[in-house]
Amino acid sequence: MIAEILSVGTELLLGQITNTDAQYIARELSVFGINQYYQATVGDNMGRFKACLDQAWQRSDIVITTGGLGPTMDDLTKEGVAEYLGLPLEEHAESRQRLESFFASLGRTMTPNNLKQVQFPVGARILRNDHGTAPGAIVEKDGKAIIILPGPPNELLPMFETGVKPYLMERSGEEIHSRVLRFYGIGESALEDRLQDLIKAQQNPTIAPYAGYGEVTLRLTAKVQSGENAMAMLDDVEKQVVGRVGEFLYGYDDDSLASVVVQTMTQQGQTLSVAESCTGGMIADRLISVPGASAVFLGGYVCYHNDAKMRDLGVSGQTIVQYGAVSEQCAREMAEGVRKRTGSDYGLAVTGIAGPDGGTAEKPVGLVYIALASPQGTKVRETHQTRDRQRIRMMSAMTAIDMVRMALK
Amino acid sequence: MIAEILSVGTELLLGQITNTDAQYIARELSVFGINQYYQATVGDNMGRFKACLDQAWQRSDIVITTGGLGPTMDDLTKEGVAEYLGLPLEEHAESRQRLESFFASLGRTMTPNNLKQVQFPVGARILRNDHGTAPGAIVEKDGKAIIILPGPPNELLPMFETGVKPYLMERSGEEIHSRVLRFYGIGESALEDRLQDLIKAQQNPTIAPYAGYGEVTLRLTAKVQSGENAMAMLDDVEKQVVGRVGEFLYGYDDDSLASVVVQTMTQQGQTLSVAESCTGGMIADRLISVPGASAVFLGGYVCYHNDAKMRDLGVSGQTIVQYGAVSEQCAREMAEGVRKRTGSDYGLAVTGIAGPDGGTAEKPVGLVYIALASPQGTKVRETHQTRDRQRIRMMSAMTAIDMVRMALK
Numbered sequence: 074m075i076a077e078i079l080s081v082g083t084e085l086l087l088g089q090i091t092n093t094d095a096q097y098i099a100r101e102l103s104v105f106g107i108n109q110y111y112q113a114t115v116g117d118n119m120g121r122f123k124a125c126l127d128q129a130w131q132r133s134d135i136v137i138t139t140g141g142l143g144p145t146m147d148d149l150t151k152e153g154v155a156e157y158l159g160l161p162l163e164e165h166a167e168s169r170q171r172l173e174s175f176f177a178s179l180g181r182t183m184t185p186n187n188l189k190q191v192q193f194p195v196g197a198r199i200l201r202n203d204h205g206t207a208p209g210a211i212v213e214k215d216g217k218a219i220i221i222l223p224g225p226p227n228e229l230l231p232m233f234e235t236g237v238k239p240y241l242m243e244r245s246g247e248e249i250h251s252r253v254l255r256f257y258g259i260g261e262s263a264l265e266d267r268l269q270d271l272i273k274a275q276q277n278p279t280i281a282p283y284a285g286y287g288e289v290t291l292r293l294t295a296k297v298q299s300g301e302n303a304m305a306m307l308d309d310v311e312k313q314v315v316g317r318v319g320e321f322l323y324g325y326d327d328d329s330l331a332s333v334v335v336q337t338m339t340q341q342g343q344t345l346s347v348a349e350s351c352t353g354g355m356i357a358d359r360l361i362s363v364p365g366a367s368a369v370f371l372g373g374y375v376c377y378h379n380d381a382k383m384r385d386l387g388v389s390g391q392t393i394v395q396y397g398a399v400s401e402q403c404a405r406e407m408a409e410g411v412r413k414r415t416g417s418d419y420g421l422a423v424t425g426i427a428g429p430d431g432g433t434a435e436k437p438v439g440l441v442y443i444a445l446a447s448p449q450g451t452k453v454r455e456t457h458q459t460r461d462r463q464r465i466r467m468m469s470a471m472t473a474i475d476m477v478r479m480a481l482k
Numbered sequence: 483m484i485a486e487i488l489s490v491g492t493e494l495l496l497g498q499i500t501n502t503d504a505q506y507i508a509r510e511l512s513v514f515g516i517n518q519y520y521q522a523t524v525g526d527n528m529g530r531f532k533a534c535l536d537q538a539w540q541r542s543d544i545v546i547t548t549g550g551l552g553p554t555m556d557d558l559t560k561e562g563v564a565e566y567l568g569l570p571l572e573e574h575a576e577s578r579q580r581l582e583s584f585f586a587s588l589g590r591t592m593t594p595n596n597l598k599q600v601q602f603p604v605g606a607r608i609l610r611n612d613h614g615t616a617p618g619a620i621v622e623k624d625g626k627a628i629i630i631l632p633g634p635p636n637e638l639l640p641m642f643e644t645g646v647k648p649y650l651m652e653r654s655g656e657e658i659h660s661r662v663l664r665f666y667g668i669g670e671s672a673l674e675d676r677l678q679d680l681i682k683a684q685q686n687p688t689i690a691p692y693a694g695y696g697e698v699t700l701r702l703t704a705k706v707q708s709g710e711n712a713m714a715m716l717d718d719v720e721k722q723v724v725g726r727v728g729e730f731l732y733g734y735d736d737d738s739l740a741s742v743v744v745q746t747m748t749q750q751g752q753t754l755s756v757a758e759s760c761t762g763g764m765i766a767d768r769l770i771s772v773p774g775a776s777a778v779f780l781g782g783y784v785c786y787h788n789d790a791k792m793r794d795l796g797v798s799g800q801t802i803v804q805y806g807a808v809s810e811q812c813a814r815e816m817a818e819g820v821r822k823r824t825g826s827d828y829g830l831a832v833t834g835i836a837g838p839d840g841g842t843a844e845k846p847v848g849l850v851y852i853a854l855a856s857p858q859g860t861k862v863r864e865t866h867q868t869r870d871r872q873r874i875r876m877m878s879a880m881t882a883i884d885m886v887r888m889a890l891k
Contacts, residue, residue: 088509100497353770354763361762375782
């Protein structure tokens with residue numbers, strides 16, 4: 074089966090928005106094993122839209138359009154599809170009711186142009202839009218299909234998930250189930266290297282590695298006939314993967330290092346406090362972004378300034394003079410100091426040189442000390458990060474949070 | 483003049499990467515007033531690439547390709563262009579020298595396949611790549627041009643800036659100069675509304691509004707004949723814009739609210755400390771992301787926990803019992819407490835309910851108090867943010883930083 078994505082919108086041709094819709098759909102289609110040879114983008118122009126639609130229809134089985142479903146004159150996707158396939162437009166009663174209720178709930182009068190959004194080519198299957206006013210549609214003809222989706226990603230993604238995936242499964246007679254495994258502490262090429270034979274031999278489930286910021290993920294995808302046990306197939310591949318690189322696996326699907334730490338600590342009844350110099354609040358921010366962090370997080374100190382290190386964490390002036398604020402000794406005193414001050418089980422501290430200035434031959438930009446104080450004593454790691462200030466800070470924050478995760482094991 | 487972007491790479495068809503190159507180039511072309519009617523994406527396949535190239539060449543004056551310039555068999559853009567235009571490939575001596583020096587500097591032996599990267603269609607103008615091994619090229623024929631660019635954005639953007647823009651200026655006999663004005667505290671539609679007649683009447687310079695996260699920007703772009711004074715034209719439009727919405731203008735180009743606050747405080751010799759409950763380190767993080775923040779930032783406290791509010795900031799238990807931790811009174815005591823503790827000129831504090839849990843009818847999720855203590859006294863603002871936890875925290879952090887900016891005026 075061959076599919077083609079046709080993105081509609083002058084704002085794409087003007088570069089006003091990034092076409093993340095096309096990436097999302099392309100990835101989902103490739104997971105289904107549906108081939109894609111071309112993608113096209115066209116503006117809000119009926120003649121050019123129909124020319125692109127014709128080309129896509131000729132060379133594929135499924136055409137997926139994005140955008141051009143709104144209430145204005147510029148929105149022409151459904152009109153173009155109807156003209157191209159020679160189908161009249163008709164109003165979809167249920168969609169009209171939903172639209173009217175929506176306006177009523179806002180206490181606003183619906184202008185007549187809004188009704189354009191509930192007109193569809195005759196015979197279309199309607200895809201409900203739970204996040205906007207314009208429903209999508211699937212129009213079939215001659216064994217081929219045009220899938221019409223709205224442009225805004227927050228409307229398109231859920232519609233694809235709940236409306237298009239089931240259609241593709243139904244059409245192919247197959248179900249697709251995915252699981253994302255998340256790894257930290259191993260690079261993409263090293264991970265691929267250790268799994269090379271598995272990745273090469275993969276057929277079903279498939280194994281797809283992606284490199285994220287400071288982490289690597291593997292997406293396992295099983296394609297099964299309806300009724301078959303996809304979970305068992307995913308479990309089996311996961312077991313093989315874990316046999317090779319299990320020590321780096323930290324979570325699944327939407328997990329993050331911070332969410333895993335907060336959840337594990339909550340389960341274990343442990344608490345944490347943080348003292349940050351160069352990361353400057355980034356670690357606290359990541360932990361507190363996890364709902365329920367209040368059960369775990371007893372306090373954070375952004376002690377970028379040496380006075381703050383001494384005043385709030387009890388770092389000795391002697392240590393700063395003798396070893397410097399960026400030193401193993403200072404990191405240790407910060408971690409032990411913050412643990413003592415807040416009475417938390419764990420005290421995490423980071424001090425380093427984020428640049429662009431402040432580096433020396435002996436202590437270059439990117440040198441970062443991370444310390445973790447716990448009932449088992451204090452550990453300090455010397456790390457070296459590269460590139461710009463922001464990356465040095467982010468990689469340090471991740472490394473620090475991971476140090477807590479490892480200590481909880 | 484009509485241009486078409488042709489993106490080359492199977493990774494785009496598989497959805498493994500977002501096509502940010504196309505957006506960037508499209509925006510730059512539209513700034514030049516160069517029309518674009520279509521964009522196309524194709525995989526690493528010679529037949530299909532040449533078919534797309536033919537279509538693009540037929541319907542435009544300039545074709546810009548991205549990707550497919552590397553050393554592997556899959557990389558076929560230059561080969562395809564050469565075949566399509568009937569031009570042989572030849573080695574570019576200077577590029578070969580640069581490539582050999584690059585490998586020598588790494589102490590690595592250059593494998594022969596790398597030489598593919600320094601072969602170009604005869605007569606091409608070479609675009610040096612200062613951030614990677616594959617140069618780009620401009621090939622002209624019959625008054626049209628194909629501009630060949632590498633795929634990685636960190637290579638493409640600087641090459642476009644230093645190699646393609648001058649070419650486009652030369653071709654059009656025009657120069658392009660842009661200035662970005664950044665606004666906070668006004669929405670996109672309100673800004674457009676106040677500038678409606680200016681935007682409608684715009685010709686040169688052009689005025690293009692964009693909505694960012696919590697802010698709005700206007701990009702002013704002047705197109706001039708070489709030698710004309712673009713800066714004066716930009717100054718003139720800026721003056722008109724400032725006359726309407728100047729009170730919301732906070733900076734230019736790469737400025738952020740945090741960078742403006744750090745720079746202004748540095749100039750004025752002022753200092754700041756921060757006490758964060760629901761924003762949990764995000765304000766400190768943003769301030770410290772600005773190089774040189776150490777001159778200004780005396781300390782940050784992430785006092786998500788009530789104990790921390792009392793211990794570190796001197797908030798009274800009575801206040802928390804009587805008014806609650808999310809209250810005007812608590813925000814005030816936090817701001818005054820952190821100012822006193824660190825001895826800073828300004829003390830900034832945030833306390834609120836970020837959700838998803840913890841809201842009540844009286845104090846719903848999204849209620850956030852922001853306080854700023856200064857030598858002029860303490861001001862507290864009650865704000866209401868919407869949607870999810872992360873957005874509530876981010877909007878609160880921006881509002882808080884902006885409160886400092888306004889106080890410094």
